[in-house]
Structure formats: C-alpha cells, structure tokens
Amino acid sequence: MAANPVHAAVEDQLLARFAAIVGARNVLTGEAEQAPYLTEWRGYYRGRTPAVLRPGSVEEIAAILRLANETGTPIVPQGGNTGLVGGQIPDESGREVVLSLDRLERIRAIDAEGGTITAEAGVVLERLQEAAAEAGMLFPLSLGAQGSCRIGGNISTNAGGTAVLAYGNTRSLVLGLEVVLPTGEIWNGLRGLVKDNSGYDLKQLFIGAEGTLGVVTAAVLKLFPRPRGQAVAFAAVPDAAAALKLFRHARDAAGSGLTAFELMPRFLIELLRDHLPGARDPLDNPHPWYVLMEISSGRGDADARELLESALSAGLESGTVRDATIAASLDQAKLFWRMRHAVSEIQKHAGGSIKHDVSVAVEKVPSFIEKGSAAVSALIPSVIPVPFGHLGDGNIHFNFTQPSGMDRKAFMSRAPEVHAAMTDVVVEFGGSIAAEHGIGRYKRELLKSVKSEVELEMMRKIKRAFDPHNILNPGRVI
Amino acid sequence: MAANPVHAAVEDQLLARFAAIVGARNVLTGEAEQAPYLTEWRGYYRGRTPAVLRPGSVEEIAAILRLANETGTPIVPQGGNTGLVGGQIPDESGREVVLSLDRLERIRAIDAEGGTITAEAGVVLERLQEAAAEAGMLFPLSLGAQGSCRIGGNISTNAGGTAVLAYGNTRSLVLGLEVVLPTGEIWNGLRGLVKDNSGYDLKQLFIGAEGTLGVVTAAVLKLFPRPRGQAVAFAAVPDAAAALKLFRHARDAAGSGLTAFELMPRFLIELLRDHLPGARDPLDNPHPWYVLMEISSGRGDADARELLESALSAGLESGTVRDATIAASLDQAKLFWRMRHAVSEIQKHAGGSIKHDVSVAVEKVPSFIEKGSAAVSALIPSVIPVPFGHLGDGNIHFNFTQPSGMDRKAFMSRAPEVHAAMTDVVVEFGGSIAAEHGIGRYKRELLKSVKSEVELEMMRKIKRAFDPHNILNPGRVI
Numbered sequence: 001m002a003a004n005p006v007h008a009a010v011e012d013q014l015l016a017r018f019a020a021i022v023g024a025r026n027v028l029t030g031e032a033e034q035a036p037y038l039t040e041w042r043g044y045y046r047g048r049t050p051a052v053l054r055p056g057s058v059e060e061i062a063a064i065l066r067l068a069n070e071t072g073t074p075i076v077p078q079g080g081n082t083g084l085v086g087g088q089i090p091d092e093s094g095r096e097v098v099l100s101l102d103r104l105e106r107i108r109a110i111d112a113e114g115g116t117i118t119a120e121a122g123v124v125l126e127r128l129q130e131a132a133a134e135a136g137m138l139f140p141l142s143l144g145a146q147g148s149c150r151i152g153g154n155i156s157t158n159a160g161g162t163a164v165l166a167y168g169n170t171r172s173l174v175l176g177l178e179v180v181l182p183t184g185e186i187w188n189g190l191r192g193l194v195k196d197n198s199g200y201d202l203k204q205l206f207i208g209a210e211g212t213l214g215v216v217t218a219a220v221l222k223l224f225p226r227p228r229g230q231a232v233a234f235a236a237v238p239d240a241a242a243a244l245k246l247f248r249h250a251r252d253a254a255g256s257g258l259t260a261f262e263l264m265p266r267f268l269i270e271l272l273r274d275h276l277p278g279a280r281d282p283l284d285n286p287h288p289w290y291v292l293m294e295i296s297s298g299r300g301d302a303d304a305r306e307l308l309e310s311a312l313s314a315g316l317e318s319g320t321v322r323d324a325t326i327a328a329s330l331d332q333a334k335l336f337w338r339m340r341h342a343v344s345e346i347q348k349h350a351g352g353s354i355k356h357d358v359s360v361a362v363e364k365v366p367s368f369i370e371k372g373s374a375a376v377s378a379l380i381p382s383v384i385p386v387p388f389g390h391l392g393d394g395n396i397h398f399n400f401t402q403p404s405g406m407d408r409k410a411f412m413s414r415a416p417e418v419h420a421a422m423t424d425v426v427v428e429f430g431g432s433i434a435a436e437h438g439i440g441r442y443k444r445e446l447l448k449s450v451k452s453e454v455e456l457e458m459m460r461k462i463k464r465a466f467d468p469h470n471i472l473n474p475g476r477v478i
Numbered sequence: 479m480a481a482n483p484v485h486a487a488v489e490d491q492l493l494a495r496f497a498a499i500v501g502a503r504n505v506l507t508g509e510a511e512q513a514p515y516l517t518e519w520r521g522y523y524r525g526r527t528p529a530v531l532r533p534g535s536v537e538e539i540a541a542i543l544r545l546a547n548e549t550g551t552p553i554v555p556q557g558g559n560t561g562l563v564g565g566q567i568p569d570e571s572g573r574e575v576v577l578s579l580d581r582l583e584r585i586r587a588i589d590a591e592g593g594t595i596t597a598e599a600g601v602v603l604e605r606l607q608e609a610a611a612e613a614g615m616l617f618p619l620s621l622g623a624q625g626s627c628r629i630g631g632n633i634s635t636n637a638g639g640t641a642v643l644a645y646g647n648t649r650s651l652v653l654g655l656e657v658v659l660p661t662g663e664i665w666n667g668l669r670g671l672v673k674d675n676s677g678y679d680l681k682q683l684f685i686g687a688e689g690t691l692g693v694v695t696a697a698v699l700k701l702f703p704r705p706r707g708q709a710v711a712f713a714a715v716p717d718a719a720a721a722l723k724l725f726r727h728a729r730d731a732a733g734s735g736l737t738a739f740e741l742m743p744r745f746l747i748e749l750l751r752d753h754l755p756g757a758r759d760p761l762d763n764p765h766p767w768y769v770l771m772e773i774s775s776g777r778g779d780a781d782a783r784e785l786l787e788s789a790l791s792a793g794l795e796s797g798t799v800r801d802a803t804i805a806a807s808l809d810q811a812k813l814f815w816r817m818r819h820a821v822s823e824i825q826k827h828a829g830g831s832i833k834h835d836v837s838v839a840v841e842k843v844p845s846f847i848e849k850g851s852a853a854v855s856a857l858i859p860s861v862i863p864v865p866f867g868h869l870g871d872g873n874i875h876f877n878f879t880q881p882s883g884m885d886r887k888a889f890m891s892r893a894p895e896v897h898a899a900m901t902d903v904v905v906e907f908g909g910s911i912a913a914e915h916g917i918g919r920y921k922r923e924l925l926k927s928v929k930s931e932v933e934l935e936m937m938r939k940i941k942r943a944f945d946p947h948n949i950l951n952p953g954r955v956i
Binding site for chain 1: 589591592593594635636638642646647649650659663664665666667669670671672673674675676677678679680682683685686687691703705729730731732733734735776837838839840841842868871872873908909910911912913914915916917921925928929930932933936937939940942943944955956
C-alpha cells in the first residue's frame with residue numbers, strides 16, 4: 001500500500017480499522033479496482049481516494065461513520081456514480097474516502113396491496129421499476145441513467161426525470177427513510193404512511209441533501225397502479241410558445257393523465273437520427289421544434305389515444321401543431337422514449353457542450369429560451385443553443401453546443417462567461433440555477449452568489465447540527 | 479394594566495416596546511378583547527397572556543421576534559385558532575405572548591396561467607378557495623374548519639382534510655414560503671418553481687413544524703385546473719373491510735379521479751340527521767357503515783357519474799355495497815359534503831368524546847378499527863366507537879363516545895387509559911399517533927414515548943439550531 005502515494009494522507013492504521021468493519025476485500029485500494037468509482041462518466045470529474053469502502057449492511061455503514069466522525073475522516077457517499085455535479089466523486093486531495101452503497105441492493109419488501117416498496121439504497125432504479133412491474137404496479141421515476149443510477153442517489157439528489165409532471169419529483173415518491181447520521185447513529189424512519197404529522201418531517205431533510213447530512217440506506221417508496229393504456233406522440237411545433245400552447249391543450253384534454261411533455265429542438269432530432277441506432281426522423285419534413293408527449297389512461301390504450309388525438313387536433317386547428325405522429329405500436333413508443341432518454345449522451349457527437357440545468361415558472365419558458373439563447377449568442381456568435389427537456393415542469397436543460405468548426409477547447413474555455421450570462425437570465429426570471437441535478441461541487445460557489453445570506457446560514461446551521469465535524473461529503477452543496 | 483395580575487410576569491416596559499412596533503391598538507390586553515385568542519373552540523385549552531399582538535406586516539413580525547429573542551419572551555403564533563392540539567393557545571403561566579397573524583390577510587398575487595397563488599398567512603382558507611375559483615382554478619385543500627382556519631396555520635400544521643387522496647397534504651401544495659425566523663430574520667423563499675434542487679429544501683422544515691421553528695408569513699401555493707365534472711355518492715357497506723374493497727373498485731374505475739373517500743359509521747349519520755339542519759338519512763334503510771365518495775373528471779359531470787356508477791356497480795355485484803345514492807343535483811352534493819364537514823362538531827350532541835387522530839397503512843384500516851374498538855370496549859363496556867374519516871389515506875379519526883347514561887365527567891376521566899390503549903394498538907400496527915392534527919401540547923409527552931431517542935434528538939438539534947433561546951412556541955411538539 002505504501003507504493004501508492006495517495007495513501008500517505010490516511011494512515012494505514014485507519015484503513016485497517018475500516019477493513020475490520022467491512023472486511024479486507026471490501027476495501028478497494030488498487031488503481032484498477034478504484035477506477036470506476038473515481039471518474040464521472042462524462043470525464044468532467046476525476047478524484048483520488050485512499051480507499052473505496054463497500055459495506056454490506058446498515059450496521060457496517062454506522063460503524064464506518066462512527067470511525068470517520070471520531071477521526072475526522074472525510075466520507076463521500078456514492079450510489080450509481082451517475083451524478084452530474086461532482087457530488088459523488090472524491091476530490092483531488094486523496095484524503096476523501098469513498099463509501100459505495102453498491103452492495104446494499106436488496107429489495108426488502110414489496111406490498112402491491114398497500115402500494116409500497118421498501119428498497120435498499122443500492123438498488124438500481126431499473127430493477128426497482130421491474131420489481132414494481134412484476135407486482136403489477138408502477139414505480140414512476142424514470143430518467144436517462146435508470147440502468148445504472150441507484151435509488152439512494154436518486155433520493156439524495158431528489159431526482160426528477162420525465163415522469164415528474166404526473167408523479168412529482170423523487171421527494172413525493174418517498175414515504176419513509178432509513179438513514180445513518182454522520183455521528184454513526186441509525187435513524188429508522190421506514191414508515192409507509194400517507195399521513196403522519198408526528199413531529200418534524202425529518203425525511204425531507206435528507207431528500208435532496210446530496211449526502212451531506214446523512215447516508216440514506218433504505219427507503220419506503222410509493223407504488224402506483226399501472227395505467228391501463230398509454231399513447232405517445234411526436235408533435236412538431238414552430239416555436240417554444242406553440243409548445244406551451246400545446247401543453248395547455250394536452251392538459252385540458254387529459255388532466256393528470258398527461259404523463260410526459262418533453263421539448264426538443266430540431267438539432268437533437270438530427271443528432272439522434274445520425275447517431276442513435278434505430279432512430280429516425282419522426283416526421284416527413286423537418287420542423288424547428290418537437291414535443292414528445294405521453295398520455296396515460298386508467299381505461300385503456302384506445303382512451304389514451306383518443307385523448308392524445310383530441311389534444312393534437314386542438315393544436316392542429318389552432319395552428320400550434322404543424323404535424324404529428326402517434327406511435328403505432330409498443331415498439332415505436334419505446335423507440336420514441338429511447339430517443340428522448342439518449343438525448344444527454346448523444347450531444348457528445350456534436351463536440352463541446354456547455355450545460356445548464358435550470359428551471360423557471362412554466363409559462364415563462366418560451367421567453368426564457370429566447371432570452372437565454374440571445375444572451376449566449378451575444379457572447380459567442382453562431383453558438384448552437386440546445387434547450388430541451390421537461391417543459392411541463394419549467395425545467396429546461398439549457399445547453400449550448402459549440403459552433404461547428406470552432407476548437408472544442410477554445411469553446412469550453414468560455415464556460416465561465418456562458419454560465420455567468422445564463423445565471424443572470426435565470427435570476428432575472430426568478431428561476432432556479434439547479435433544477436434537478438443538484439449543487440454538488442459544480443455549483444457550490446454559484447449557490448453562494450444567488451442565495452441570500454439568511455438562506456445560506458440556515459443551511460449551515462443544519463449542516464453543523466447534523467455533522468459537527470464536517471465529515472460527510474464536505475465541500476458539496478454548502 | 480397593573481390591575482390585571484397576568485401582566486406582572488412581563489414588564490410593562492416590554493409591552494411598551496411591543497406596542498412601539500405594532501401600534502398600541504394592536505396590543506390587546508383587556509380580558510374581553512383577548513378572549514377569542516385564549517380559548518380553543520371545544521374548550522379543551524384555555525390560557526393566559528400579557529398581550530395579544532396583531533402585527534400588520536412581515537417587518538413588524540421580524541421586529542417582534544428580534545425583541546422576543548433578545549428578551550427571552552415566549553411567543554405563541556396563532557392563525558385562525560382552530561387547532562385541535564393546543565399548539566396555538568398560550569399556557570396558564572401568563573408569560574406567553576400571542577402573535578396573531580389575523581391582520582396579514584392579503585392575497586399578494588394570483589397567476590391562473592402559471593397555476594400559483596401567493597397569499598399571506600392570515601388569509602382564511604375559504605377565501606383562498608374562492609379567490610382560486612374566481613380565477614377559474616382550484617385550490618384543493620378542504621376541511622371542516624375552512625371558514626375560519628387560516629392558511630398560515632394550515633401550512634404550519636401540514637393540514638390534511640378531505641382532498642388529500644387526489645391532491646396530497648398541504649405540504650404538497652406549497653411551492654414557496656416567506657418565514658420570519660426566531661432570531662427575527664426574514665427568509666424570502668417565495669418561489670413558484672416545480673423543480674428546484676438548489677440546496678436544502680428549507681421550506682419543508684417549516685411545514686408541519688407547528689410554529690416552533692419560524693413564523694410562516696406568506697406562501698406560494700399550487701392551483702389546479704377545476705375538474706369539469708364531479709359526482710358524489712353515499713354508499714352503504716356492511717363493514718370497514720367492504721369499504722376498503724369499494725375503495726379499490728373506485729380507484730380502479732377512476733384512478734386519480736377518485737377525489738374523496740370518507741368512511742362514517744351509522745352513529746354519525748343519525749347524529750347528523752337529528753342535529754344538522756337540512757340533513758337527512760341518505761338511504762331508505764339503515765346500514766352499519768357509509769362511504770361518502772367523490773369522483774372528478776376532466777371531461778364533465780356525465781363522465782364523472784359514469785365512473786362513479788361503474789365503481790358502485792362493481793361494488794353491488796361483488797356484494798360489498800348494500801345500497802347507494804348518487805347526488806342528483808349540485809345542492810344535494812353540497813348537502814352530502816356539509817354532512818361530512820359537520821361530523822366533528824356534531825359529536826358534541828352525544829356527550830363526551832375521547833378522540834384520536836391516527837393513521838395506519840390503508841390496507842390495515844379494517845383490522846385496525848376492529849382491534850382499536852375491542853381494546854377500548856374492554857376498558858369501558860358499551861362505549862360507542864366512532865371511527866370515521868379519510869379511509870383512502872389510512873387516516874381514521876378514532877373517537878369514542880360515552881355510553882348513553884354514563885356521567886360525562888366520569889367518562890372523560892378515563893381518557894388517559896383510553897389513549898394508552900389506543901397508542902398500543904397504533905404502535906402495533908406501525909401507525910402514526912398524529913396523522914393530521916399534529917402534536918402541539920396535547921401529544922408532546924406521547925411523542926416522546928413512541929419516537930426513538932435518535933429521532934427526538936434530531937428534532938431537538940434542529941430546534942436548538944433555529945431557536946437557541948427557545949422563544950417560539952416553547953413546550954409544543956418537542
């Protein structure tokens with residue numbers, strides 16, 4: 001171990017004590033075995049660590065945190081390592097120990113009657129969706145990384161995704177939590193109650209706290225009846241304002257049955273057509289903007305399709321919809337969704353991309369897109385604005401792709417200016433600089449610049465009260 | 479002022495300083511003018527205070543709390559004074575100053591397009607509902623006290639009511655808050671965003687904290703499209719298990735369109751028939767249990783009625799429903815709802831009532847009702863169990879009415895035993911001792927007996943971090 005200079009920072013003795021807790025084979029110190037835990041998939045964050053700990057139980061996690069708290073050892077909890085803001089990657093100091101939840105992957109209970117599932121933090125989201133489906137129920141959380149992200153991470157980041165419109169963020173899917181506190185105490189808050197006003201609603205503190213206040217080890221989550229029918233369509237619209245009008249038509253037609261409403265500019269359709277196997281241009285002619293919309297029905301497919309057709313007809317009549325195609329089969333519906341979920345990854349084929357995960361009030365989305373695009377185009381002429389995402393939630397992934405021909409590095413070096421310009425626009429619109437991906441390390445300084453001192457101080461007070469030695473995910477969020 | 483001995487506890491000089499903040503006429507010290515603020519409507523709590531302060535602005539509240547924090551003066555915030563657990567009534571010490579929010583009753587903004595309303599804490603719930611309706615929208619929170627409770631109190635207690643099934647508790651209706659902290663700082667968290675993961679979700683701390691962590695002064699609340707159609711029915715069922723089966727039929731038929739599902743025993747129907755003007759027995763023959771159910775539709779009344787009929791038909795066919803009547807007119811629907819909302823008050827006509835606001839997982843409700851009734855009947859033979867309420871949320875108001883002929887006082891003196899027996903049953907079922915009314919003073923000791931030390935200590939840490947001098951609603955909740 002002495003051969004690796006990283007270990008200099010943490011005494012071998014300390015590692016031995018961690019090994020005594022989790023077993024030597026669950027303490028990863030070799031470069032190759034550590035690698036998957038130290039690099040973010042896009043390559044934006046890369047860190048060093050004396051050890052990756054892979055505990056197998058809640059009690060082991062409690063013992064790890066007790067020891068860390070006693071010795072002042074910084075701990076970085078990690079789920080599926082799909083976070084986009086550097087929250088789950090250790091820093092460059094080589095001091096931060098990674099605590100992986102990937103061995104806690106048991107589904108402890110599933111209760112279709114009662115509509116709950118109790119899962120450990122390391123359960124991969126897709127497996128949770130499948131377990132719910134096998135029980136005849138729906139776990140609605142759905143996002144691009146669902147094949148590898150883990151539910152503990154989803155909870156700790158209050159993940160959003162494409163089903164928020166009808167089912168809410170992860171926060172609204174959580175009924176109860178089990179959490180190990182920074183001091184090593186275990187809080188059993190695994191309740192499955194819809195209504196419980198018995199004291200402060202402590203679970204809310206840990207949801208979205210990005211692992212800075214405690215390590216979520218298990219959760220009771222809500223299941224929903226599976227919709228009996230669904231219909232999915234791509235609709236072409238001339239601009240974002242028309243997309244917003246279509247959103248209203250769809251909501252009018254389907255109410256809470258409108259389960260997804262995703263905006264995409266033409267640029268993404270072309271990238272998908274060219275780079276995603278099986279993808280194709282959904283409509284005969286090109287259009288500047290597309291909406292992927294899904295309507296669910298408790299009555300059946302025919303009913304869902306009827307509602308979807310009625311929303312699209314209203315749109316065609318009022319001139320907001322230029323063309324549309326309803327998925328003719330389940331396979332086609334799956335393809336449409338595969339296209340949507342591939343959107344984040346596909347952008348790498350177009351070179352550098354400066355990204356923003358922001359939100360504004362829904363009705364402000366069109367003017368926000370206009371203002372944001374103009375602000376950045378003024379900095380970098382012929383930049384390609386790529387705003388897309390959850391229009392129905394006001395959550396736009398406001399990315400900017402480099403002008404073709406521009407040097408990637410030169411473009412990416414403009415990121416700070418672009419971020420500053422976008423932050424100004426977000427603040428002007430009363431929006432959020434971090435809609436669904438969180439703060440992590442990426443937006444920590446930015447957070448300080450947009451939040452009031454009163455708010456920052458409240459956050460610090462909570463952090464100090466729960467984690468007096470600042471051992472849990474230090475340098476993230478607050 | 480010296481004539482009133484209560485004032486001895488707080489120096490005149492302090493009252494003069496409060497008066498300098500809110501103006502002398504907004505400092506109530508006379509017995510008659512204080513009376514409405516010092517008594518809970520059922521008469522269970524009665525307190526004393528040196529003064530009721532009626533500030534007219536957020537800034538005045540901030541100044542009051544700064545002064546209170548500086549001088550260690552206990553402050554009891556009060557909204558519509560409809561709370562049921564003594565949280566809003568000062569204690570007997572005569573030291574606690576009442577901070578009434580009743581002058582903060584401005585609706586600051588309403589945005590039908592964006593689906594939000596921004597209201598001050600003192601706005602009466604019914605006025606909020608009306609303002610939403612005038613803008614063509616729905617504010618769904620609905621409960622018996624809606625004519626006098628105020629939205630700040632609803633938020634501070636995370637009020638439930640009869641629309642939780644479809645729209646969630648008050649917590650899920652709040653997008654943003656403005657709060658004055660115990661130190662007198664104003665937190666402006668009045669955001670109207672659906673998605674915002676920029677740091678800890680601080681508003682969650684104040685929702686349901688019963689005024690112990692800050693004074694909620696205003697909120698941005700969600701509005702919903704008004705359902706185009708509704709249908710309401712009384713259905714008769716033989717027992718609670720049948721009611722649960724009917725709940726499943728209704729949910730199958732209407733999905734999220736099932737907007738209310740309320741259980742009532744025959745005993746309440748008879749009380750309503752005898753004591754509520756205009757009420758009548760909804761069905762020709764008496765039945766042991768009744769369900770008030772409401773289905774809403776985005777399509778219209780005919781569609782809602784069709785869904786309701788299909789749920790009732792399924793219930794009649796499977797033998798779970800014995801008889802049913804669908805409201806034939808809007809007036810009749812209103813009467814059905816008036817009956818439901820009068821249920822809490824009407825019970826006074828039957829003498830003493832020992833009350834429990836508890837919840838269990840929905841599918842456990844029938845056996846919970848059986849066990850709870852048996853446990854208390856074993857203590858007091860011929861006691862009348864009156865379990866009623868929000869079956870669809872698992873939230874039962876599990877009251878016990880005195881046996882006819884028994885002395886009221888003698889019966890009520892048995893309350894501690896009855897509470898203890900019910901607590902045992904609630905704990906055995908993994909339920910909550912405080913489903914929607916909160917903890918207040920009433921259940922503070924009970925809370926300590928059912929929560930783990932880890933959980934209590936987390937609550938204390940938060941309380942200390944926010945309110946180091948323990949001035950805000952001391953002795954409530956934690």
